[in-house]
Amino acid sequence: MTFKDATAIVGIGQTPFAKNLEDDERTLACRAVLAALDDAGIAPGEVDALASYTMEETDEVELAKAVGFGDLTFFSKVGYGGGGSCATVAHLAAAIAAGQATVGVAWRSRKRGSGPRPWKNTTVQLPTPAQWTRPFGLLRPADEIAMLTRRYMHEYGATRDHLFNVALACRNRANQNPAAIMYERPLTREMYMTSRWISEPLCLFDNCLETDGALACVVVGRERARDCRRRPVYVHSAAQGLPAQHHGMVNYWNDDPLTGPAWTAARHLWKHADFTPQDVDVAQIYDAFTALIPLSLEGYGFCGRGEGGAFTEQGALETGGRLPINTGGGGLSEAYVHGFNLINEGVRQLRGTSTAQVPDAGTCLVTAGEGVPTSALLLTNRS
Amino acid sequence: MLDPVKDTDGAPFWRYAAEGELRVQACADCGELRFPPRPCCPHCQSFAAEWRPVSGRGRVWSYVVPHPPLLPDYAAQAPYNVIVVELEEAPRIRLVGNLVAEAGARLDSVAVERIRIGAKVRVVFAGGLPQWVSA
Numbered sequence: 001m002t003f004k005d006a007t008a009i010v011g012i013g014q015t016p017f018a019k020n021l022e023d024d025e026r027t028l029a030c031r032a033v034l035a036a037l038d039d040a041g042i043a044p045g046e047v048d049a050l051a052s053y054t055m056e057e058t059d060e061v062e063l064a065k066a067v068g069f070g071d072l073t074f075f076s077k078v079g080y081g082g083g084g085s086c087a088t089v090a091h092l093a094a095a096i097a098a099g100q101a102t103v104g105v106a107w108r109s110r111k112r113g114s115g116p117r118p119w120k121n122t123t124v125q126l127p128t129p130a131q132w133t134r135p136f137g138l139l140r141p142a143d144e145i146a147m148l149t150r151r152y153m154h155e156y157g158a159t160r161d162h163l164f165n166v167a168l169a170c171r172n173r174a175n176q177n178p179a180a181i182m183y184e185r186p187l188t189r190e191m192y193m194t195s196r197w198i199s200e201p202l203c204l205f206d207n208c209l210e211t212d213g214a215l216a217c218v219v220v221g222r223e224r225a226r227d228c229r230r231r232p233v234y235v236h237s238a239a240q241g242l243p244a245q246h247h248g249m250v251n252y253w254n255d256d257p258l259t260g261p262a263w264t265a266a267r268h269l270w271k272h273a274d275f276t277p278q279d280v281d282v283a284q285i286y287d288a289f290t291a292l293i294p295l296s297l298e299g300y301g302f303c304g305r306g307e308g309g310a311f312t313e314q315g316a317l318e319t320g321g322r323l324p325i326n327t328g329g330g331g332l333s334e335a336y337v338h339g340f341n342l343i344n345e346g347v348r349q350l351r352g353t354s355t356a357q358v359p360d361a362g363t364c365l366v367t368a369g370e371g372v373p374t375s376a377l378l379l380t381n382r383s
Numbered sequence: 384m385l386d387p388v389k390d391t392d393g394a395p396f397w398r399y400a401a402e403g404e405l406r407v408q409a410c411a412d413c414g415e416l417r418f419p420p421r422p423c424c425p426h427c428q429s430f431a432a433e434w435r436p437v438s439g440r441g442r443v444w445s446y447v448v449p450h451p452p453l454l455p456d457y458a459a460q461a462p463y464n465v466i467v468v469e470l471e472e473a474p475r476i477r478l479v480g481n482l483v484a485e486a487g488a489r490l491d492s493v494a495v496e497r498i499r500i501g502a503k504v505r506v507v508f509a510g511g512l513p514q515w516v517s518a
């Protein structure tokens with residue numbers, strides 16, 4: 001049994017994205033899943049595997065009975081918020097490659113736009129590591145990542161202009177994508193540099209959107225994929241990553257806090273791939289915060305340690321640049337749904353149907369959240 | 384303000400802090416310091432632990448300045464600083480805290496412009512919480 005190219009994503013679906021959608025999360029989940037199955041041309045009754053996030057509120061029972069799935073023989077949930085996005089597809093691919101299932105659906109539905117902000121909940125807090133951070137006013141994900149960002153800028157000379165380059169590339173792609181929340185809202189350097197702080201050194205535009213929306217995709221074996229409606233997008237390589245002595249969002253307590261889960265996932269990802277970072281045509285890199293992009297560029301091997309900031313210069317992340325990223329607008333400017341929109345955009349690029357299409361894109365890296373136990377996918381349309 | 388939600392492993396740290404002492408968990412077999420505290424030693428797998436007094440001197444490793452929206456008690460003091468301090472005797476052991484003008488002072492009692500990575504600090508205590516002042 002081999003994992004490489006043994007499975008493919010054959011359907012993608014999503015709801016509209018907005019600050020406030022009328023449907024509840026369960027309804028949104030059903031809509032996205034049915035849209036993905038329709039895209040694939042596969043009936044709900046054929047689905048026998050599911051994968052989602054531990055933070056997903058709609059459970060398998062609710063989803064299965066609403067949309068009419070068949071008998072399920074595999075279902076899994078991945079932890080660590082946005083770190084689990086790519087792992088949902090990876091779990092389905094592994095299950096299908098191993099013969100545990102035949103048709104898998106991964107999904108995420110979230111009303112983060114109109115719903116509560118998780119950090120405001122002061123009663124349901126894990127004692128570790130919150131006892132070491134929250135009493136001192138390190139309250140939000142933005143504060144936790146800002147701490148690593150400041151250290152990163154200090155050690156390597158990265159600047160706010162580098163972070164702006166990330167925000168701008170995402171916004172420019174969103175301006176080409178009618179589904180993106182920021183479709184009609186261009187960003188300028190002036191706007192970025194004068195915007196309000198969230199947690200210094202991170203300003204408003206360094207932070208992802210707060211979005212209501214849901215997405216899903218369908219994974220099947222390669223034989224079945226050839227008979228589907230769309231061009232198959234093969235799961236070439238996949239990995240999860242939890243480094244030794246890693247501490248999640250507050251990774252301050254090991255020898256080297258600036259090499260995070262991306263490095264671990266990348267080692268496995270490339271070891272099992274037939275191509276290298278230099279062969280990646282387009283990347284969808286998890287962007288809850290701009291600073292995660294330079295860290296991920298280093299972790300996944302697009303540049304050396306400490307070079308992630310400089311990598312963003314001269315339009316490297318834009319269309320036609322060294323590595324176009326987040327071509328739908330990403331979490332910063334399309335929608336923030338725990339990174340699932342990055343998976344669907346990766347599929348669109350390899351189908352040739354992105355609103356910011358990279359000509360003849362044949363390979364795409366998709367990553368989940370850096371700074372938490374993470375996951376990543378290498379996708380290809382050549383097999 | 385939020386009180387520490389203590390767990391079994393962390394409770395001794397807070398007990399010593401309430402007495403005005405900074406102690407860090409160490410392996411009673413191989414002697415390795417570890418933070419945050421945990422049930423056993425990742426180096427030698429021993430479950431024997433002790434709480435070792437440290438000097439309370441360190442350097443600022445990084446810092447942030449949160450702005451609203453924040454929980455009300457914190458918003459009232461924003462913008463304030465949160466620092467990570469690496470301890471003099473074990474730079475890998477880092478503590479999150481606040482740089483304040485004196486023990487018990489507000490979180491915004493030191494001007495943000497005066498904070499530097501690498502600056503020397505020393506621990507003080509107020510209300511059972513460690514805080515940091517310029518050293």
Ligand SMILES: [Zn+2]
Nearest residue numbers: 410413424427
């Ligand atoms: Zn030991």
